Amino acid sequence: MLPYIARRLLATVPVMVMVAVVVFAILRLTPGDPAAIIAGDDATAEQLDKIRQTMGLDKPIYLQLVQWLARLMQGDLGVSLLSGTPVLSMIGDRMGPSLALALGTIVVTVIIAIPLGIIAAWRQGKLLDRAIMTLSVLGFSVPTFVVGYLLIYSLSIKLGWFPVQGYKPLSEGFWPFAQRLVLPVLALSGVYVALIARITRSSIIEVMGEDFIRTARSKGATERVVLMRHALRNAAVPIVTIIGIGIASLISGVVVTESVFNLPGLGRLVVEAVLARDYPVIQGLILLFSFIYILINLLVDLLYPVFDPRIRY
Amino acid sequence: MQAIVNPLPGESSGQASGELPSTVSAPQTASVLKQLVGTLKSGPVLVAFVILCVVILAALSAPLLGTNDPVAIDPGSRLRGISPEHWLGTDAYGRDTYSRVVYGARVSLIVGAGATIMCILLGLLIGVVAGYFRAADAIIMRVMDGIMAIPSILLAIALVSLTGGSILTVLVAITVPEVPRVVRLVRSVILSVRSEPYVEAAISLGTPAPTLLVRHMVPNTIAPLIVQGTYVFAAAILIEATLSFLGAGLPPEIPSWGNMMSEGRMYFQLLPGLILYPGIVLAATLLSVNVLGDVVRDVLDPKMAKKS
């Protein structure tokens, strides 16, 4: 087990390096000049040149890349070109809201989606199944920002139950924290509930055709026991896989949701940094996201043996 | 089980573990078609089929449906409600919402279909290479891991600002992050087929690789690819809307449903129709695609069909 984990972690290094180099190249090929953004739109060419020099942007790209990688080895992600704030502290500042949103979404999704999927599988082909599946397709079919606006309009503005925007850290009390997270989490969960309910349903249906289920049934196990004890456990591998993929793809949803609800998280930082060509910030964020992604995949793989004893590392 | 075969990072097992090796021959194709037609007897499937046909027809014959030029602006009559001249009102530039919804069907279908085709073709090609030629596998899968590890939105914004917003840019921006998923799917199917005794026998008999691939392997990817294709189709239309929302989508002049919704979002509380009309059409289309996708999967996948 441990050598396996070590091997997997080691295997992430080339991936991360590849990501870093590719992103560096894409960014520097994109037209856009942080100097022009800093100086504003009436700067003269001479002023821009000076700013570029001060920031080291006039050096050849490969040299910039090497310098950046060298500093990275020492754990230094650099500073924002615009505000001069260290990238690490910017990421730290923005981590809270994104983490809260992502974790909230995962919890809500799992709590809602798996029971829905089980019920749908149990009532397969019946009205309830069809209703759940239709609703889940609807979840796929409405963009997150539209769901967000509908929630704000109905629950915040019309009913006044929740604030329309903003974020309060947990340190300011649980209620202010939770109150501001409810709507963003609901808006973002829609797609994932739909996805995971569907996967749960189809995985269970698939497992229900296996021999051991027939054996369990013939032994006189009730439908509930068959579903919960035998089918769900065996359907867990694809479900966990999809949850893993879902988490990895959360980032896009987080970007949109953070914009709609004005959450000061990493998603917004990405978009802001890209629009401002704040290279060190973008590079730092990409590395972070890639690392999280790889870590989640590793975690998912490590979970397989828990659900399916046939898998061993 | 997959994990034992391939203990590589990011491996997803289970996706294809239920696939039975089956080759599709001509008579089977005919019976599949027959079955597909048969499913139309079911109410929801028929409704989905009709909706999709209407949308496709509307897209094809947009100029004949009483539309105006969807790009023509008229700042004098902006943000109007429903009227005889403007069946669904006008947007912030005074463009006719009805015309934009109808023409939007074209753009959104092109985006959906284009991304699906690009994704499937690229995914199939790369996936087959990765699954069949073991030497290339490690490198390809590392590259796929790398792509998946980059947040797709960032990739899209970078691509769009690199080349300017156009349908092709948006298609590429949508396709690139989706390809690795298709590659993995195809690869896992190929891998599981490869280990089947009859394929191993064929290999040991010296059957050339192209024959093996075309006869035994690729056909097995069709059913999962169609299912994946419907997902990509729906996802592409949605991603296009999200990209528009973040300012990295199609040029606002081009009427796509996603574009219209993101432009209309500011007027949501004043003129909800600007989001709702394209939104309803979008949801209905995606709903139909997904319902039909499920049907196709049930028919194509004999194991699933047995149970429903």
Add this chain to the structure above:
Amino acid sequence: MLSKVKRAACYKAFGISAAFSFASLVTIPAHAQTITAVMQSGLRVMDPVVSTAFITRDHGYMIYDTLLGMNEKFEIKPQMAEKWEVAEDQKTYTFTLRDGLKWHDGAPVTSEDCVASLKRWAQQDSTGQVLMTMVSDIAVVDGKSFKVVLKEPTSLLLESLAKLSSRPAFMMPKRIAETPASESIKEFIGSGPFKFVASEFKPGLKVVYDKNKDYVPRSEPASWTAGGKVVNVDRVQWAAMPDQMTPVNALMNGEIDFIQQVPFDLLPMLENNNDVNVEVLDKLGNWTYYRFNHLHPPFNNKLLRQAAMHAVGQDDVLKALVGNPKYAKTCAAVFGCDTPYADTYGKDVVIPSNIDKAKQLLKEANYDGTPIVVLQPTDLAMVAPQPIVIASALRKAGFKVDLKTMDWQSVVTQQGNQKSPSEGGWNIFSTYSTLATSGNPFGNTTVAANGTKAWAGWPEVPEIEKLRLEFARATDETKRKEITAQIQKLAIDEGVVGPLGQFSVPAAYSKKLTGVLASPITVFWNIKKSDK
């Protein structure tokens, strides 16, 4: 319903207790009062000498002070300066600082600090650069006074020190002002009415300013950047929100107090709200315009620039951009209508959309169908509609138009690209400026016409350059008006800049706030906040 009643009751009880404690402890308020304002964008670049971004300028006015201020009558008044004396030859100005000025770190403001600040500012600022060609010496006289010696008399000195925007001449401590002008400062200490709270700063998200308790405001009433900057709250917090709907909802919900710029189309939501004031604070407003690229075909041809100017009409632009006629008006003046140098020359060219005339000019110029690249930003409401309307008008006139969409920052970086449109350059882009900046030939960079050294578009009209220098030397107002009228004529005839009309952007604020000042710069002094 119940919850509303309860909330109202709470507020009432709260208000009473606040009033009570206020009466008993006169100098210390019952609790810290904070104004939360949503500004037009997030603050990221902090150096008001390096950047001309409006948000950076507004930040400057919070924490820095200027030697001179300008009031609503465009009069130059002392601010940090107690007074200034002009020698008889009109060439030596001696400025004396007022008593009690202190930097936020407690050190007194000295004339050395001011001289260093002036020098750094003049290196970077376009007006400052012209001024420096006329200055022979800036020198410290004693701890509280310094002198500026001119080579020839000019009113540009006082005007640039009192300049409202952008890059006002802010004063900083000497050690900070000694930072090279191209490098951003790293310490944010001024002598202004608010202090920057570094520990709370989140770039792009949130900026917090505390009241500077040591600040000694002038005794005159506040007017624009002149007069007493009296701060009546403990804290001002700026927030940036990426979505335009969010601040409007938040203001209606009482979560924030102030929105610097309300999108025009969302105004009806706030105008009907009893708890919110909607008011244009910048009465001067903005002007929007477009630029031709004079370096490349087809707009290196004057006739075709004329054709385009005839084709594009201001009414359509303003309807698409603003909608509500209350906040917009057509205007041909490159120095803005309602400003001292307003001029109406060219109003029949730039205001109406005259497609026939444009077609005629197009034929005369033998337009060969070269596609016109128009840059269109999609993410900024104030600049997104203009290119769409321009493109539509040009197409009607027979131009072939390629509308290139991108984010605003890309437009900003693209516009400096002097390459031909087929190699990634452009033919037309559009933006807007505040009239507070654009009222004279120096503040207004769009009329600079020194070819490739001019601002994006690179028009080359030597006569305009001559007139601008004459303007700097002229001290007589009638003479200056003559000069600016000549510049107006040349600017329109040569297609140096295409005016698209004027507009004002209303601000909205909670009725809890009183004393919000009308000013071209959003200022937070003088505002009081009640608890009701």
